[in-house]
Amino acid sequence: MFELRSWKAKLGFTVLLLTIAFFLFFPVYWALISAFKSNQELYRLDPTLVPNEFFWGHFVSAITDGNILLQLKNSLLTSTSSALLNASLAALAGYSFAKFDYPAKKPLMLLILSAQMFPFGVLLISIYPMLQAVNLLDTKLGLTISYIVFALPVSTYMMYSYFKQIPNELIEAAKVDGASNMTIFRRIVLPISLPAFITVTLYAFMWSWNDLLYSMTLITSEENRTIGPGLLLRYINENNADWGGAMAASFLAAAPVVMVFAILQKQFIGGVTSGAVK
Amino acid sequence: MDIASRKTVGKQQPTNAKGSLKRSDRRFAYAILVPAMTAFLIMVAYPFFDAMSMSFFQYTIYDLEPIFIGFDNFVAVLTDPYVLGSWLTTAIFVVGTTLLTMTLGLAWALLMYQDFKGRGVMRTLTLLPWILPSTVSAFVWAWMLNGKYGIVNVMLLGAGFIDSPIQFLSEDIGAMLAVILTRTWISIPLFMSFFLAGLQGMDYQQIEAARIDGAGNLRIVKRLILPHLKPVFLVTGALGMIGNLQQFDIIYALTGGGPVRATSVLSIEVFRQAFENWDLGMASAIGVLWVFTLMPIVIFYLRSLFKED
Numbered sequence: 001m002f003e004l005r006s007w008k009a010k011l012g013f014t015v016l017l018l019t020i021a022f023f024l025f026f027p028v029y030w031a032l033i034s035a036f037k038s039n040q041e042l043y044r045l046d047p048t049l050v051p052n053e054f055f056w057g058h059f060v061s062a063i064t065d066g067n068i069l070l071q072l073k074n075s076l077l078t079s080t081s082s083a084l085l086n087a088s089l090a091a092l093a094g095y096s097f098a099k100f101d102y103p104a105k106k107p108l109m110l111l112i113l114s115a116q117m118f119p120f121g122v123l124l125i126s127i128y129p130m131l132q133a134v135n136l137l138d139t140k141l142g143l144t145i146s147y148i149v150f151a152l153p154v155s156t157y158m159m160y161s162y163f164k165q166i167p168n169e170l171i172e173a174a175k176v177d178g179a180s181n182m183t184i185f186r187r188i189v190l191p192i193s194l195p196a197f198i199t200v201t202l203y204a205f206m207w208s209w210n211d212l213l214y215s216m217t218l219i220t221s222e223e224n225r226t227i228g229p230g231l232l233l234r235y236i237n238e239n240n241a242d243w244g245g246a247m248a249a250s251f252l253a254a255a256p257v258v259m260v261f262a263i264l265q266k267q268f269i270g271g272v273t274s275g276a277v278k
Numbered sequence: 279m280d281i282a283s284r285k286t287v288g289k290q291q292p293t294n295a296k297g298s299l300k301r302s303d304r305r306f307a308y309a310i311l312v313p314a315m316t317a318f319l320i321m322v323a324y325p326f327f328d329a330m331s332m333s334f335f336q337y338t339i340y341d342l343e344p345i346f347i348g349f350d351n352f353v354a355v356l357t358d359p360y361v362l363g364s365w366l367t368t369a370i371f372v373v374g375t376t377l378l379t380m381t382l383g384l385a386w387a388l389l390m391y392q393d394f395k396g397r398g399v400m401r402t403l404t405l406l407p408w409i410l411p412s413t414v415s416a417f418v419w420a421w422m423l424n425g426k427y428g429i430v431n432v433m434l435l436g437a438g439f440i441d442s443p444i445q446f447l448s449e450d451i452g453a454m455l456a457v458i459l460t461r462t463w464i465s466i467p468l469f470m471s472f473f474l475a476g477l478q479g480m481d482y483q484q485i486e487a488a489r490i491d492g493a494g495n496l497r498i499v500k501r502l503i504l505p506h507l508k509p510v511f512l513v514t515g516a517l518g519m520i521g522n523l524q525q526f527d528i529i530y531a532l533t534g535g536g537p538v539r540a541t542s543v544l545s546i547e548v549f550r551q552a553f554e555n556w557d558l559g560m561a562s563a564i565g566v567l568w569v570f571t572l573m574p575i576v577i578f579y580l581r582s583l584f585k586e587d
Contacts, residue, residue, distance in 0.1 A: 001485065002392050002495045009495060017389050020382060021400065024466060028406055030429055031418040043427050093314035100307035110580065112314065115322045117576035119524050121548045122565035125332065125558055126325035148317045156314060157583075181306040210411040212527035213545075217553055228413045232531055235417065243421050250414040257409050 035059070035247035042244050058248035067222060068249055071230035075209060076256065078140050078226060082147035083205035086155055089148070090200055091193070094159025095185060099171065109160075115153040123149055124217060131218060138220045146214050151204035158203070162196035163189065202264060209257055227253045330569075332562040339556035351563035360539065361547065361564055365571070368523065368543040371458060375525075376518040378462045380511070383469025388499065390470060391477045401474075408467035416531030419460040423447060450540040453533045457541050461528050465521070469514060476510035477503070509582070516579040523572050544568040 004010045034042060038055040041048060062068055097109050127146055128137070136142030166189060174184045190197070209227075216229040225233075231253055235246040333351050335344035355361045390401050407415065422430050423446040431443040446452035480503070488498055526545035529535065535542035535550065542550075544564060552561035 001388075001498075003489065013389070013392070016385060020386050020389065023382075023463070024386075024404060024407060027418050027422055027463065030422060034421060045427070045432065047427070047429060047432060089314040089317055092310040096307045096311045100303060102304050102307055105307075108311065108315070110584075111323075112318055113580055113583070114576065115318060116520060116579075117569065117572055118322055118326045119545065119548070119565065119568050119572065121524075121526055121545045121552075122329050122562070122568060123322060123325040125548070125552045125561050125565065126328040127321065128553075129558075130325065130328075146321065149321050152314065152317060152322075181303065185310070206409060210409075210527070212412050212531060213549070217549075228411055228527075231411075231413045231417070236531075243424070243427075246417050247421065250410075250417050254410050254414050257411070258406070261405065261409050 031247050031250060035244060035251050037244060039244060055244075058244040059252070062245050062249040062252060065245075066234055066249075067225065067230065068227070068252060070223070071225050071227045072252070072256070074140060074224060075215075075226040075228070078144045078147065078215075079205050079208040082144040082208050083151075083201045085144070086148055086151050086204040087159075087197055087201040090152060090155035090159045091190065091197060093156045095163050095189060097156070097160045098163035099166075099168070099189075109156075112156050113153050115149065118149075120149060120213060124214065128217060137218060138224055140224055143215060143218050143224075143226070146218060147204075147208040147211070150207040150211070151200075155200045155204055158200050159193070159196060162193055166192065198264065202260065205260075206257060329562045329565055332558055333566050335559050337557075337559040344559070347559070351559050352566070354560065355563045355567060361567070363539065364542050364544055364547045364564075365567065367454075367539070367541065368571070370454065371461075371525075371529075371541070371543050372519055372522040374454075374458045375461045375465070375522045376515060378458065379465040379469050379518055380515060382462065383466050383514075384473050384507075386466060387470045387473030387477060388503070390474060404470055405467045407463050408465070410464075412464075412527035413531050415460060415464055416528055419456060419463070420447065420532055423452075423456050447533055448537050450537060453537055453541050457529050457532055460532060461522065461525060464528065465518065469518065472510060472514045472517075473507065476507050480506050513579065513582050516575050516582070519575050520572060520579065523568075523575070544571070 002009065002013060004013055033049075033051055035058055036054045036056075037048075037051045038053070038057065041052060041055075093112065097105060127149075131137045131139075131142045131146070136145070170188060171184055174188055179187070212228045212232065215226040216232070219225055219229065231246070231249055235242060235249065332344065334346060334348060336347045336350070337344040386404070390397060390404070410418070422428055425431065425443055425445040425448065428443070428446070430446075431440075434440045435443065444452055446456045484502055485498055488502060493501070524545065525543070526549065529541055529543060529546060530549070533541045535546035544567070548561050548564050548568065551557050551564060
């Protein structure tokens with residue numbers, strides 16, 4: 001797009017590229033190598049760019065000294081189930097909005113989308129006593145259900161936009177063959193919408209995996225603690241901070257999402273941007 | 279599109295009475311809405327109205343039952359310098375973060391639109407800050423900005439910009455800078471993706487024609503690209519402001535709202551009132567102020583989303 005014939009243009013382009021790239025990527029690099037430095041090498045006023053010696057101690061202590069594996073398991077359980085639950089609800093609602101016509105359609109759709117207007121923190125004020133009343137406070141089930149608020153509006157819209165693109169002829173042909181609406185949805189619409197379904201699941205998974213506010217408030221016992229608050233409670237004390245351990249534990253906490261994304265990133269980013277701006 | 283589809287269905291199935299088919303379709307359409315609607319009503323609508331009504335009650339940990347006090351909470355909120363200060367803090371955080379994110383996100387999208395070796399890898403890597411858990415991002419930046427061994431201080435000292443390390447997280451302005459910087463870092467990937475999607479919808483021949491007319495790089499950005507992206511700016515700007523107005527995790531993990539109240543935005547204030555002071559009435563009243571701040575932006579966003587349909 002840009003023409004970089006003159007040295008001035010080339011220089012300008014390169015400088016801008018390197019500056020922003022440095023801002024975006026260096027922190028990740030720095031956190032990563034800090035996890036591999038021994039304390040002696042970590043706390044120096046002339047830090048090394050590459051560790052003199054790769055030190056695994058922080059990873060060992062991150063895993064053995066705390067409950068990080070249990071917390072990862074809890075996070076995986078709550079995030080996966082809430083993501084699947086969210087994607088299923090969004091798929092059903094999105095299909096209804098995309099392929100049927102009824103008077104209440106637009107207001108109902110607006111209602112679900114407007115959920116973005118309600119700050120999560122405000123909802124939490126009532127969700128907390130509500131979960132308490134039905135004995136779901138400090139349970140993984142309670143947290144899983146509460147996570148629906150995060151992703152449902154955008155997920156529904158993303159599924160809606162995808163279903164809109166499915167040609168009506170496909171559905172009509174099946175109808176002529178005598179297939180019921182439910183059969184059409186399950187046998188025809190869902191299979192061809194699998195990419196969108198996966199994108200939405202991932203989107204919701206990310207919301208819950210990265211959450212701090214709800215998991216910190218709604219979970220109070222060590223046994224149900226998820227990774228976000230787990231990390232914070234363990235390493236937050238600034239005075240005797242264990243930065244090597246914090247970086248190693250961060251690496252372990254980020255690894256699952258990063259791996260899933262490495263595999264699925266291409267379709268994912270397309271799905272999210274089309275859901276939001278088209 | 280939907281009306282047309284129903285018409286053809288009716289035509290293709292003359293054996294079915296048109297009305298009954300419509301009715302069964304409609305019943306199905308409502309039935310599959312039920313799960314999402316139920317979740318919405320229980321987890322969003324009810325909590326919302328419950329919180330709104332709680333703002334008219336005195337309800338703290340010492341009260342067995344909520345006591346109706348009318349507008350007293352609102353009077354307290356609107357005359358409390360802390361709450362108004364928190365609103366101002368929120369405004370600074372939201373405006374600062376959104377502007378910085380959009381500027382850097384646009385610059386990065388333009389760079390990533392250019393064809394060069396290694397672009398694909400860079401685009402993929404860009405997503406990294408976005409997918410990291412918020413606690414992790416907060417840790418990464420807290421370590422970068424550490425008052426003694428932080429690499430930012432080391433670099434600034436080394437370059438001679440400062441004489442003694444900056445205590446980022448324990449100074450008012452430093453803490454605000456830290457949360458804005460961290461939040462911007464997290465948001466750039468998504469905004470780059472939005473802008474890139476907008477750029478890919480551009481008519482490339484227009485750019486080439488302008489080139490033939492002798493337009494330079496900057497002129498093409500100013501005259502062609504920026505006007506083309508204007509609708510994207512509006513929507514992403516609204517989206518960014520909604521997200522930043524809701525932001526809690528990064529600020530809480532990085533500064534806890536401090537030092538003292540320097541980064542205590544509305545989300546932190548509501549959290550403190552509700553889950554540290556256990557004053558649900560006050561928390562709800564601040565929540566109302568928060569919702570009214572968000573509402574115009576959400577309405578603008580939803581309207582622009584629906585305009586194209």
